[in-house]
Amino acid sequence: xxxxxxxxxxxxxxxxxxxxxxxxxxxxxxxxxxxxxxxxxxxxxxxxxxxxxxxxxxxxxxxxxxxxxxxxxxxxxxxxxxxxxxxxxxxxxxxxxxxxxxxxxxxxxxxxxxxxxxxxxxxxxxxxxxxxxxxxxxxxxxxxxxxxxxxxxxxxxxxxxxxxxxxxxxxxxxxxxxxxxxxxxxxxxxxxxxxxxxxxxxxxxxxxxxxxxxxxxxxxxxxxxxxxxxxxxxxxxxxxxxxxxxxxxxxxxxxxxxxxxxxxxxxxxxxxxxxxxxxxxxxxxxxxxxxxxxxxxxxxxxxxxxxxxxxxxxxxxxxxxxxxxxxxxxxxxxxxxxxxxxxxxxxxxxxxxxxxxxxxxxxxxxxxxxxxxxxxxxxxxxxxxxxxxxxxxxxxxxxxxxxxxxxxxxxxxxxxxxxxxxxxxxxxxxxxxxxxxxxxxxxxxxxxxxxxxxxxxxxxxxxxxxxxxxxxxxxxxxxxxxxxxxxxxxxxxxxxxxxxxxxxxxxxxxxxxxxxxxxxxxxxxxxxxxxxxxxxxxxxxxxxxxxxxxxxxxx
Ligand code: FE
Ligand code: CA
Numbered sequence: 001x002x003x004x005x006x007x008x009x010x011x012x013x014x015x016x017x018x019x020x021x022x023x024x025x026x027x028x029x030x031x032x033x034x035x036x037x038x039x040x041x042x043x044x045x046x047x048x049x050x051x052x053x054x055x056x057x058x059x060x061x062x063x064x065x066x067x068x069x070x071x072x073x074x075x076x077x078x079x080x081x082x083x084x085x086x087x088x089x090x091x092x093x094x095x096x097x098x099x100x101x102x103x104x105x106x107x108x109x110x111x112x113x114x115x116x117x118x119x120x121x122x123x124x125x126x127x128x129x130x131x132x133x134x135x136x137x138x139x140x141x142x143x144x145x146x147x148x149x150x151x152x153x154x155x156x157x158x159x160x161x162x163x164x165x166x167x168x169x170x171x172x173x174x175x176x177x178x179x180x181x182x183x184x185x186x187x188x189x190x191x192x193x194x195x196x197x198x199x200x201x202x203x204x205x206x207x208x209x210x211x212x213x214x215x216x217x218x219x220x221x222x223x224x225x226x227x228x229x230x231x232x233x234x235x236x237x238x239x240x241x242x243x244x245x246x247x248x249x250x251x252x253x254x255x256x257x258x259x260x261x262x263x264x265x266x267x268x269x270x271x272x273x274x275x276x277x278x279x280x281x282x283x284x285x286x287x288x289x290x291x292x293x294x295x296x297x298x299x300x301x302x303x304x305x306x307x308x309x310x311x312x313x314x315x316x317x318x319x320x321x322x323x324x325x326x327x328x329x330x331x332x333x334x335x336x337x338x339x340x341x342x343x344x345x346x347x348x349x350x351x352x353x354x355x356x357x358x359x360x361x362x363x364x365x366x367x368x369x370x371x372x373x374x375x376x377x378x379x380x381x382x383x384x385x386x387x388x389x390x391x392x393x394x395x396x397x398x399x400x401x402x403x404x405x406x407x408x409x410x411x412x413x414x415x416x417x418x419x420x421x422x423x424x425x426x427x428x429x430x431x432x433x434x435x436x437x438x439x440x441x442x443x444x445x446x447x448x449x450x451x452x453x454x455x456x457x458x459x460x461x462x463x464x465x466x467x468x469x470x471x472x473x474x475x476x477x478x479x480x481x482x483x484x485x486x487x488x489x490x491x492x493x494x495x496x497x498x499x500x501x502x503x504x505x506x507x508x509x510x511x512x513x514x515x516x517x518x519x520x521x522x523x524x525x526x527x528x529x530x531x532x533x534x535x536x537x538x539x540x541x542x543x544x545x546x547x548x549x550x551x552x553x554x555x
Contacts, residue, residue, distance in 0.1 A: 069137050072168040073115045077103030080112075080170050083254050084263035085163070087177035087270040088314030089332065090218075092157035095177045095270055097121055098314035099165045101146040105254035106236055108247030109142070116141045119148045123155070123163045127174065133161070140167075144319060145250050147311040157182040158335075175267035178217060181335035186517070190334050191215060193265075194399075194511035196222040196276070196446025197475035200256050201232025203530035207476045207509050208261035210525060210537030214512060216269045220340065222446035223276025223401045224478065225309075226252045242281075244301055249308030257312065261533065272332055273313055274342050276401040276447055280305040283417050285351045299324060329380050331387055338515055339393045341384055343400035348377025352416050359412045368413065368421050375402075375422045385432035388441075394517050394547060398468070399444045405454050405470050409496040418447070430458040433467045439548050441468035442520060444511075449475040450482050450493065451507070451524050453543040453552050454500035466550040471522050471543070473511040477530055480506050501554040502541045509537060520545040 083105060086098040101119065104111030122135040134154055140146035148165065155161065158181040165172040181187045193211050211219070230252065231240040238255040241248065257263065277283050280302050283290040289298045303324025310318040310326055320326040325347070332340045353367035354360050367373075376384065388396065404426060407414040419426045433441050443456065451474035457464045474480075482489050483506035490505045497503050507526035514521045522543045529535035542555040 069120060070118045073113060075113055077111050079103055080167050081172040083257035084266055085172050085175050086266040086314045088272060089316035090180045090270045092180050092182045093155050094151055094153040095179060096314045096316045097150040097152050097163050099148045099172060101140050102254050105258055106251055108250050110146055112146050114142050117146060117167055120166045121150045123152045123161050127162055145311045155179050177270045183333055185335035187335045187337045190217050190337055190515045192218040192220055192513045194220050194444050194473045195476055196473055197224040197449055197478035199227045199478040202479045203477035204533045205259050205261040206527040206533055206535040208265050211510055212264045219269055219271040220399050221271055221273040223274055224278040226256050227278040228281050246304040246307060249305050253308055253312040272342060274328060274344060275309060277346055279309050283356055285349045288351045336393055338395040338397055339391050340397040340399050341387055345375050345401040348380055350374045352421050354416055356416050359414055362408060362411050362413050369423050371424045373422045373424050375425045388432050388436040394440060395515055396438050396441045402447045403445050403472055404443050404456060407496055430467050443468050443470040445470055445472045449478050449480050450505040452497055452500050453502040454497055455552055469545055469552050471511060475508055477508060501552050502543055504540055518547055
């Protein structure tokens with residue numbers, strides 16, 4: 001493929017719709033980028049080119065036909081689809097399909113031989129796969145942990161599909177996915193779940209059990225898909241260690257992805273994911289670790305973590321570049337209804353100020369006001385400002401990691417890892433929203449294992465301007481950090497979040513969102529018990545934002 005392309009889709013081979021050449025397929029993908037715009041090229045063309053020729057009996061640029069499907073290597077284990085399938089990053093005409101072949105999740109190789117395995121995929125309009133509209137195959141390569149990223153293109157907008165993978169006569173479970181409406185379509189509604197923070201050690205995935213019963217179009221995941229800490233009560237257990245190497249991270253993802261409730265939600269709808277810190281290590285910033293743990297090696301550790309992340313997610317980008325960078329910030333458009341700006345608040349941020357301590361007196365930490373402080377990095381900041389200015393959808397969604405609302409009480413800044421530690425960067429973002437003259441800006445946040453809903457204000461010329469509305473989703477399972485500190489801490493957060501219409505610092509769950517042209521409704525779903533898989537879930541609070549309104553309202 002040509003160099004200097006804006007984005008690099010995964011190395012997909014197609015065999016339907018006649019003989020589509022690889023070149024043609026990439027052309028279609030580029031046209032599809034109207035809906036989902038990646039910041040820039042990620043991935044190493046050369047690396048893929050060389051491996052593809054090894055992995056495949058055919059030239060990478062030649063049309064792929066059924067008869068081109070190479071034979072399955074000898075000695076494959078009996079069960080290959082143990083960590084499930086997924087789809088993600090939907091466009092009006094395509095969806096990314098993902099799987100990884102794993103027989104033994106505790107083995108970094110997945111228990112697979114050191115050889116590429118051809119994995120076929122098919123997309124149908126019906127559950128029985130009688131009407132197959134797209135299909136192809138990918139070489140699952142050992143150097144990418146036998147993961148598969150297939151770009152299913154040529155699909156109809158705003159349409160549900162069924163997909164599945166196969167290796168020889170082994171077949172994955174069938175799954176469902178959907179495309180987004182055409183860019184100029186006017187959808188009546190979009191239903192999504194917002195989730196984050198699923199430390200496997202800390203609890204069950206009952207929240208996913210509840211989510212699986214929802215009728216959703218999309219899951220938006222805001223980070224902490226894994227935690228770097230091993231051990232605990234997961235089945236199969238993850239080794240007791242801190243993830244450092246590519247092998248460690250692969251085992252971590254495989255262990256997490258064995259969970260049947262998590263797999264179930266992945267089988268039902270496309271996901272749009274971003275990461276937070278724990279996909280690498282707690283509170284890292286750029287290439288700076290929280291602890292002075294072999295700082296020389298952190299770049300390598302981060303590169304390993306990013307590669308493993310890419311290997312396990314249905315991302316429309318990657319693999320990571322040779323320096324380990326992986327550009328994941330992007331936008332996803334849902335007709336004229338909404339555009340999701342999905343941010344990366346970890347890879348490019350400046351180091352946390354004032355030692356990244358908790359509850360620091362504001363008067364002792366003026367560094368947090370430094371202009372040089374950045375959460376997104378200059379390129380992403382510019383991309384976001386330009387995107388906000390150009391955006392013409394009813395709802396503008398900023399899907400990101402950490403809490404934007406100021407959590408400062410009695411001069412104490414509670415958490416410098418949040419936007420409170422990057423005040424100038426927050427002001428620049430508010431400026432971008434004000435300059436874009438947008439109503440209906442919704443910020444989605446995770447990270448603090450607590451839920452909340454609040455309006456966001458910018459102080460300008462002595463005036464308090466409402467600029468956006470923040471919905472913080474609680475953790476799926478990770479410890480309620482604030483709740484664990486006791487009722488005093490909970491009430492402290494309730495006080496400090498004076499503009500909030502809802503705070504819940506104790507429960508686990510997710511946000512269930514219904515977006516229409518008239519309103520944005522968030523149901524904060526909580527589970528009754530985070531230690532039981534089938535714990536019942538209920539709606540703890542419903543918060544609504546009418547289109548054009550400056551205020552969230554609790555129903
Ligand atoms: Fe977390
Ligand atoms: Ca986090």
